[in-house]
Amino acid sequence: MKRNVGNLERLFRALGGVGLLVCAVMAPLPLAFRLAACGGLGVYMLFTALAGSCLGYALMGRSTCPLEPGR
Template identity: 75%
Template structure:
């Protein structure tokens, strides 16, 4: 998949993903809710930050990457 997430947004996605995964481990809720809500969203944010691409952006045809030189 083509990269469509800029560097600054990747940083904030990784930070948010780490916070959500930490919340999934520490929140005083049932395990099902922690894994389904916090865990799944946190893992997706971490994956999109590491891969540099977001499925939602791809479906909408959006990108936060700067324009490449020569285009």
């Protein structure tokens, strides 16, 4: 999958993913909700931050990456 997430957005996604994973551990909510909602979203956000590509952006044909790959 080609890169479609810019560097600044990757930083914010990584910070948001870490925050969601902390919520999955510490939030006073039922365990199933914490793992499914907070943990699942946190893992996805960290994955997209590390990979530099977002499936949702690819499906919409969007990109926040300022340069095309290979430039």
